[in-house]
Amino acid sequence: MQRDVFQAIADPTRRAIIDLLAEQQLPVKQVASNFDMSRPAVSKHLKILDECGLVVIRKKGRKRLYRSDPRKLQEVAEWASRYKKFWTQKLDALEMLLNEESQSKEEKL
Amino acid sequence: MQRDVFQAIADPTRRAIIDLLAEQQLPVKQVASNFDMSRPAVSKHLKILDECGLVVIRKKGRKRLYRSDPRKLQEVAEWASRYKKFWTQKLDALEMLLNEESQSKEEKL
DNA sequence: TATATTAGTAACTGAACAGTTACATAAATT
DNA sequence: AATTTATGTAACTGTTCAGTTACTAATATA
Structure with missing residues (x-):
């Protein structure tokens, strides 16, 4: 399996x-x-x-x-926690980051 | 879905x-x-x-x-981290805990 | 305006999944 | 020894899943 x-x-x-x-x-x-x-x-x-x-x-x-x-759950905890910064930072800062206009390799294409 | x-x-x-x-x-x-x-x-x-x-x-x-x-991954991280103590404690202590004879409600049945 | 590009979705397919009931096995009890 | 109990597994079923190709809609470009 x-x-x-x-x-x-x-x-x-x-x-x-x-x-x-x-x-x-x-x-x-x-x-x-x-x-x-x-x-x-x-x-x-x-x-x-x-x-x-x-x-x-x-x-x-x-x-x-x-x-x-x-x-074995350590693997899971570690993976999910990699993004901890996203939920620990202040909400408005996060929203700004998520809506960021620049910060995209793609943007140049 | x-x-x-x-x-x-x-x-x-x-x-x-x-x-x-x-x-x-x-x-x-x-x-x-x-x-x-x-x-x-x-x-x-x-x-x-x-x-x-x-x-x-x-x-x-x-x-x-x-x-x-x-x-949303916070939920995952929190759930998995509830068991953090299991992997942070020394291995031999953990083994002992996992093989514990007592410490089971069931044992009395 | 005609064409190319980006994206979403419908319809289909085969595999995997989560449950069921029926059966087999091994240990405990009478 | 016969029966009950605890568990695992096989066989089956209906649903969900992850992928495909074919099509449609919307935007950008020539």
């Missing part, structure tokens, strides 16, 4: 699962009970998260305890 | 477009010339980015100058 982290977190259910499993480990059935969909559907989401390294699994008897491993 | 930002940035081409238009404004044709796909395909990506408020458009004659407006 070759999924990347950005695609994994595109699904709101998967983001919710990450949030749910950030502070506690839970078996699949317990995870599924938090969502309005079948257990196999949740199982699939967990599989995708696992393939991306976003969760860790610990076997315990017939249960599988899942837990978030959000280290 | 009701897309959200997380879905918008799931596509690698769209992330590349955001990067490309972060420091300069460009017309569609110029944007497309940076990618190995047709102009209409890029046009669609730009439409999606526009619908999410991730780009701003300035009309100039028959051209439309696109530019990134990464303010």
Whole structure:
């Protein structure tokens, strides 16, 4: 399937699962009970998260305890934060920048 | 279509477009010339980015100058950064946390 | 005015996606 | 040993997605 982290977190259910499993480990059935969909559907989401390294699994008897491993989210945070300056600067300065007439290589074409 | 930002940035081409238009404004044709796909395909990506408020458009004659407006990425950065502690703490401490036996409501069930 | 350029969109296509139900397997319980 | 429980997976389905080509509209240029 070759999924990347950005695609994994595109699904709101998967983001919710990450949030749910950030502070506690839970078996699949317990995870599924938090969502309005079948257990196999949740199982699939967990599989995708696992393939991306976003969760860790610990076997315990017939249960599988899942837990978030959000280290891979660093990539996401870093990418998005590259543009931090855009939202930290004052709004009017930003608007000016966005409407800038010059500052375009294209302008010369 | 009701897309959200997380879905918008799931596509690698769209992330590349955001990067490309972060420091300069460009017309569609110029944007497309940076990618190995047709102009209409890029046009669609730009439409999606526009619908999410991730780009701003300035009309100039028959051209439309696109530019990134990464303010919406704040949401992404904030969500991913919530787990910052996970990757800033020392690796062995993290491993311990991830393998923690206790610390699970489920454990009592 | 005729032509070339820039851009958007409609219609289509094949692949990927997110869900379902049914089944298989392994561990725990009776 | 038989049954229940927890989980994963296969097969299927309808929808969404990302791309294509063909067409249209609007602006600029010769």
